[in-house]
Amino acid sequence: MKKLIIGIGGVTNGGKSTLAKAIHEIVPNSCIVAQDTYFKEDFIVPVDSNGFKQYDVLDALYMDRMMGDIQAWQKDPPSFLSDYRCKTSSAAIPKTPGVVYVLIIEGFLIFNYRPLNEIMDQRYFLTLPYEPCKGRRCSRVYVPPDPPGYFDGHVWPMYLKNRKEMEETVNDLVYLDGMKSREELYKTVYDGITSELQKLLDAN
Ligand SMILES: Nc1ncnc2c1ncn2[C@@H]1O[C@H](COP(=O)(O)OP(=O)(O)OP(=O)(O)O)[C@@H](O)[C@H]1O
Numbered sequence: 001m002k003k004l005i006i007g008i009g010g011v012t013n014g015g016k017s018t019l020a021k022a023i024h025e026i027v028p029n030s031c032i033v034a035q036d037t038y039f040k041e042d043f044i045v046p047v048d049s050n051g052f053k054q055y056d057v058l059d060a061l062y063m064d065r066m067m068g069d070i071q072a073w074q075k076d077p078p079s080f081l082s083d084y085r086c087k088t089s090s091a092a093i094p095k096t097p098g099v100v101y102v103l104i105i106e107g108f109l110i111f112n113y114r115p116l117n118e119i120m121d122q123r124y125f126l127t128l129p130y131e132p133c134k135g136r137r138c139s140r141v142y143v144p145p146d147p148p149g150y151f152d153g154h155v156w157p158m159y160l161k162n163r164k165e166m167e168e169t170v171n172d173l174v175y176l177d178g179m180k181s182r183e184e185l186y187k188t189v190y191d192g193i194t195s196e197l198q199k200l201l202d203a204n
């Protein structure tokens with residue numbers, strides 16, 4: 001069975017979930033696993049000396065559960081597609097020769113977790129400059145909501161730290177400018193996936 005794993009990572013509010021959903025809607029037999037759905041419960045997440053909850057670190061996420069779900073997809077994509085865990089799955093097509101199952105992994109720290117990074121066939125990383133990123137983040141309401149000063153006191157400094165650590169170990173990243181239009185970003189990633197799918201289908 002042919003499989004392809006695509007990673008869409010990057011800065012908060014870079015447009016990861018928007019892009020992942022657009023790709024999922026057009027790619028048959030695709031499925032999204034979103035890192036944001038694996039956050040630990042609020043009371044477990046520690047606070048720093050300024051009282052900011054430490055959400056923007058791998059420790060705030062159940063990465064073992066996320067890997068477990070991804071391993072379930074790797075083992076049997078058609079079952080995973082029809083399973084409750086894949087809430088956004090497109091209509092599952094029965095096991096047919098020539099079908100490629102595509103897993104889209106989306107999240108802000110997906111490349112910082114080595115076991116996850118290692119299994120990806122393509123890696124896309126959305127960036128934004130500080131100001132537009134802050135603007136987009138501050139117009140969103142998270143659960144729990146960001147306290148005053150959270151972006152400058154936790155989110156942005158952790159983004160810089162996490163990105164630096166990632167860039168020390170991860171190769172083959174395709175950087176995407178999150179200031180570009182949704183359509184342009186979509187086209188770049190869609191073209192990248194299509195050419196990879198074609199390679200897989202040609203390699204018989
Ligand atoms: N290319 C784009 N240009 C302008 N705005 C965009 C673009 N893509 C997404 N947005 C908007 O930016 C905001 C964040 O988008 P989205 O939720 O897709 O980002 P994200 O990276 O998944 O965010 P996070 O993971 O931090 O919650 C949304 O309001 C969305 O409508």
Ligand SMILES: NC(=O)c1ccc[n+]([C@@H]2O[C@H](CO)[C@@H](O)[C@H]2O)c1
Pocket residue numbers: 012036037039055056108142143144155
């Ligand atoms: N989804 C959540 O449970 C949650 C809770 C608190 C903070 N966040 C923020 O999500 C972003 C990643 O998409 C991070 O910057 C978190 O601060 C998410």
